[in-house]
Amino acid sequence: MNDNSKFKLGLFIILATAVFFAALFILGTMDRFKEKAHISTLVSESVQGLSVGSSVKYQGVPIGNVSEIMIYPTDNVIRIDMEINISKFKVQQAGQAPVTIPIEAFNEHVAEAVKKGLCCRMELEGITGGKYIELQMVKDTSPPEYDVKEFGLAYTYVPSQPSLISDLRGSVTAILAKLESIDYKGISDRTNAVLDSINERVNSPKFDETIDNVNAMVNEARKSIENLEKLTGSDVKDKIDTISQNVSVAVNAVESLTKSVELEIKAIEFGKIAENFRSFLSTAIRTSKTLDETLFNVDNGVDALIELIQYIDSDPASLIQGKKKPKTDADDAQGDGKKR
Amino acid sequence: MKNPADSIIQCGDMAFQLKDEVVSLISFVGDVTAALWEGIRHPKRLRWKDFLFYMNTCGPDGVPITIMISALMGVVLAYQAEVQSHKYGADNFLPMVIGCTILRELGPLMVAIVATGRSGSAFAAEIGTMKISEELDALRTMGIRPTRFLVVPKMWAMLFMLPLLTVIGDFVGCAGGYMVMRSELGMPLDVFLRLTRQGVAVKYFIEGVLKSVVFAYIITMTGCWRGFRTGSDAIAVGRSTTSAVVTSILFIVLTDAFLAKLFTVFYGWQG
């Protein structure tokens, strides 16, 4: 082997070894020396999308990673441990470069902040359905459903807030429960009974006398029906919380209307309304039909809502992604319901 | 081929041939491993001059082609990934994607494939030629184990040089990726480095280097084995060179898949 190739071999070995150690240093060892603090939280919702290594952010600044996720099955609680890179937390001293706070000071700071409302909350990250944990000051903290002390956490405990997704799920579920509790069939039956009794009594001579009252009734009925229509045609996405109110208002209106129609009809002297008979009958039949349709639409709306909830459950990312419009957009879900 | 019995006989022949190959490979592996062990116990018996010679041919001489292929691989990978993920605004994931892919998979794999083409085939050709010119017979009549004499220096050289080549290939590949990031996205170097460090664990880098040690073993083993299995005519050398490359790449890719799974499982244990 001549000198030239000896030089080449030596140079090669030295360079490659240098690159090797440089890569080791750049990729790993630097983090080794950084001081880590730990915090824990407990959640009772699903942590689907969160994994060991997921980022932890403090008001949007990445400050660490999830280091451990474990389940306490008896309490149905999931514990999340986080490793915090405290070099992100600095103290400013006049006229000097900012200094990383010591680890004890950090722990104190966290404990203090928790009293003032510091909370963990799972948030969706990017397009993948992955999640990160956001540390945030929250004004009205809801108390956890379990006793934190029981778990004997070694790390500083930071309470958790239900995530946006679980908030949304909760309210939609409540609406569904309310909608389900409405006795559509009862309403419909009662209306039909009313119409039947109208049919019976139109032959009565006293009918004419109450025609004015009935006309007013019909007007009111129209208003109620319009209310129902407004509900079904409205933008559910924006008013998802008010749907149940609207529905119950509309249904109450229909119910009270039906009751008063009944009362009025009992008092009718049918003989006096012979000339108005036909026009009233047709109005009443139309009212009944519209009411049926409305109820049908409410039903469809409920179906669409259920679908939406299932969809959000299976693919939470779609909520913020907004790409697959026809399914994720609440508005369109409502539209779908109407078209069927 | 009129007689159906002929094809049955042919199948049987092929099965026997395959069995022969497998048995020969396994005993060759055993032979070489014993010789390697002997070399560790008696370093004086190692043929140092050959070792240096092969270090040179496997290492520095392979740098230009390794750099070229790795850089292009980095550029192409980064470009393809960039086109796709830019649509989703996931530019910041790119350094991680590029880093992980190159350090864990493509770097070691491409460097190993280049080394197979350069060194593995050369080993097969060299030993094959020696077989045809009766040099192997001469060694055996002198009482010298051909594996110790011919394979061990090559093996040590490859075991040392391929990881170093892989380190260089990794580096150049990432540099190629950075060039695309810079020209397509205007990503500054410090941002690229920071994102790479964030997304690429040092264990991935070590994984790649460890893989390349295994690949070095495979390349040398297959190349030399094919050389020893060379037939007795002149075309046979060409045949065994080709089959050294093909067999070795096949083994490398299979091993790579296996190792990828193994490392993932290992990382899983690690938590």
Next chain:
Amino acid sequence: MADNNAANPAPAAIEVRDLSIGYGSRVVLDNLNFRIEPGQIVTILGGSGCGKSTLLKHIIGLYKPLRGDILINGRSIVTADEQEKRSIMSEFGVAYQGGALFRSLNLAENIALPMEELTNWTRAEIRKRVSEKLALVHLNGFEKYMPSDLSGGMIKRAAFARALALDPKLLFFDEPSAGLDPLTSDMLDKVILEIREKTHATIMMVTHELPSIFRVSDRVIMLSAEKKGIVDDGSPAYLRDHSADEYVRTFLSRGGTYKSNSTEPDHA
């Protein structure tokens, strides 16, 4: 083996019993039987491709015979285990047909290799012996040459020198003088006779050079591809005059004009 030893107190240097050799399922030579006494110089003769090199390689233990046994100084090389085989082979010196010098080593290193690998000799001793052997074949001064820089004849002579490196008791030469000029060929013959004088080595060689055969050989074994076996066996002069086979007589009296059953020349 016991009865054999009883009949001949000194075992043959090489004894071949019912030997069949070939490659794979193909038989090249069938049912060979012969003995070579210590100190004999035997020439294997035969048309190109009839299996002379094959026979040589089987005798030195590179291949396993299809059938039969080969005894070297009374020890079977066929059934020997690895260690015994190595000990038997350590007494061999072999010069292959193509030289088989190691391309990566220069001439001196090639000849020094068996000494380095198999003896405890010092470097100085090895260097001395190497130049001795090179001088024997008139190659001193070419120590630093690589085999690729040597002519075919020089490679043959170097291979010859390497075969002598350890002063072995059994020497095998496969066409050592083929392609050499007559003077060099004469020189090799002289070296062969000298070696026998000094070390009483048994020598088995393949050659086509008639003058060389008559000068050095005690005995000729004639092989034939058609018979896949021995045609005749005896001293060269006797076979030339009295062989029962006409082909043998013609071959030995006219030399190079024998008709070969192979279309290709055996060596470059």
